Amino acid sequence: MEKKSVIKEVKEFKSKYGMTIAWRLKKNAKVIEKHLNPDEEVLYVFAAQKNNNCFDIFSTAVVALTNKRLVIGRKRVVFGYFFSSITPDLFNDLKVLSGIIWGKIHIDTVKEFVTLSNIDKKALPEIETKISSYMMDEKSKLLENIDQK
Numbered sequence: 290m291e292k293k294s295v296i297k298e299v300k301e302f303k304s305k306y307g308m309t310i311a312w313r314l315k316k317n318a319k320v321i322e323k324h325l326n327p328d329e330e331v332l333y334v335f336a337a338q339k340n341n342n343c344f345d346i347f348s349t350a351v352v353a354l355t356n357k358r359l360v361i362g363r364k365r366v367v368f369g370y371f372f373s374s375i376t377p378d379l380f381n382d383l384k385v386l387s388g389i390i391w392g393k394i395h396i397d398t399v400k401e402f403v404t405l406s407n408i409d410k411k412a413l414p415e416i417e418t419k420i421s422s423y424m425m426d427e428k429s430k431l432l433e434n435i436d437q438k
Contacts, residue, residue: 295321298334299351306409308390310346311336313364317351320362320370329355333419335412337405339363339371343391346407354423359396361403373403377427385417396420 295318303311314336325331332354339350339361350363350371359380361373375398384395392410394417396403408416 293331293334295319295325295331295334295351295353298331298353299336302335302412306335306412308409309336309412310338310391310407311349311351312347313349314351316364317349317362320364320372321351321353321360324360324362324372324374325355326357329357331355332423333416335408335416337394338407339403340406341393341404343388343406350405352405354419359420359424373401375403377424378431380424380428383417383421383424385413387413394420 296315299314299318303309303314317336334351334353336349336351338346338348340348348363350361352359352361358377359375363371365371375396379399381399382397386393386395387410390410391407392413394405394408394413396405
């Protein structure tokens with residue numbers, strides 16, 4: 290099976306959900322590709338603003354769901370980048386908020402609270418389904434492993 294390209298996947302997401310506000314997709318996707326482990330496989334990719342303010346449109350992040358974790362990459366304008374990783378054992382909850390044009394996704398983890406905003410509201414059910422179903426499957430596997438020990 291051919292390995293999915295983060296850049297290609299995020300561009301497909303943006304063309305499918307054109308109302309999502311996202312810039313510099315290639316640069317942001319490269320942050321994620323830099324941090325993928327050799328055994329990691331990309332399952333789903335989308336773009337959003339990593340903030341809680343619908344008027345702040347300069348915090349674009351690319352979010353990728355892999356077979357190991359959820360990763361968020363954001364390239365800074367001048368130097369450096371931001372990278373976050375959420376493993377299934379740290380994942381608590383996901384909340385979807387839909388507005389007239391855009392929506393938000395709140396991801397609650399053990400260590401932080403992540404808000405992804407300015408997402409085309411048509412994309413919200415797809416994003417919620419992909420992330421929630423993956424995380425619940427992985428959490429049940431973790432619980433089974435704990436029960437077996």
